[in-house]
Amino acid sequence: MRLGVNVDHVATLRQARRTFEPSPVFAALIAQQAGADQITLHVREDRRHVNEEDLKLIKKLVIVPVNLEMAPTEEMRAIALEVKPDRVTLVPERREEITTEGGLDVISMEEYLSQYVKPIKEAGIEVSFFIEADEKQIQASKRAGADAVELHTGRFANLWNEHRFDEARKELERIREGALLARKLGLSVYAGHGLTYQNVKEFMRVAGDVVEELNIGHSIVANAVIFGFERAVKEMLSLIR
Ligand code: PXP
Numbered sequence: 733m734r735l736g737v738n739v740d741h742v743a744t745l746r747q748a749r750r751t752f753e754p755s756p757v758f759a760a761l762i763a764q765q766a767g768a769d770q771i772t773l774h775v776r777e778d779r780r781h782v783n784e785e786d787l788k789l790i791k792k793l794v795i796v797p798v799n800l801e802m803a804p805t806e807e808m809r810a811i812a813l814e815v816k817p818d819r820v821t822l823v824p825e826r827r828e829e830i831t832t833e834g835g836l837d838v839i840s841m842e843e844y845l846s847q848y849v850k851p852i853k854e855a856g857i858e859v860s861f862f863i864e865a866d867e868k869q870i871q872a873s874k875r876a877g878a879d880a881v882e883l884h885t886g887r888f889a890n891l892w893n894e895h896r897f898d899e900a901r902k903e904l905e906r907i908r909e910g911a912l913l914a915r916k917l918g919l920s921v922y923a924g925h926g927l928t929y930q931n932v933k934e935f936m937r938v939a940g941d942v943v944e945e946l947n948i949g950h951s952i953v954a955n956a957v958i959f960g961f962e963r964a965v966k967e968m969l970s971l972i973r
Pocket of ligand 1: 949951
């Protein structure tokens with residue numbers, strides 16, 4: 733299993749004082765050194781955490797692939813085409829949300845997305861859609877030209893954190909089924925959102941063999957504040973490999 737370390741919340745701490753520290757660029761380099769397979773970051777419309785300067789520096793300095801999460805807007809596409817991350821992950825975005833809630837509704841945007849992704853793909857950037865593990869969303873993603881899907885684990889994570897273990901396992905089964913369908917369609921399959929040092933073990937037990945990569949941010953950064961970034965990344969790696 734590959735690990736993409738999302739460094740957004742290092743910048744959340746920086747933005748609490750709008751100063752220069754801690755730097756998500758520094759965190760990305762340490763994560764890479766600790767064994768992360770990818771650096772992930774979400775440049776949001778309101779720039780509440782990382783911004784395009786962070787993205788440019790991370791792209792320039794890290795050797796592992798960079799995965800840019802972004803809303804499918806003209807502004808973000810221009811940034812992606814300028815910086816050329818290795819992958820673009822399209823996510824839904826609402827200003828008032830605390831974090832990305834729900835997956836991209838590819839079905840209702842299929843025509844728009846199939847046009848939207850063309851220049852990104854032509855630039856040699858892999859395109860992934862962040863979606864619920866729903867059969868129709870997966871099929872629509874394939875039709876719209878996605879190379880990959882990232883399946884939303886937020887519902888599983890919430891159920892697990894509330895100790896609703898039976899429902900959490902059912903949700904994991906749904907994710908597993910979705911992953912199998914996506915693979916059958918020739919899509920690469922990733923997963924993420926809300927994963928922690930506790931619930932990731934159950935994820936691995938049920939769906940670890942059908943997903944290629946996990947993108948994890950908040951829990952790693954939260955533990956890094958207490959134990960250090962290197963240790964936080966290494967401990968997550970030890971749980972998923
Ligand atoms: N994957 C996607 C597509 C996301 O939007 C996020 C949150 O930015 C994550 C993974 C990581 O989620 P978390 O910070 O809860 O680990």
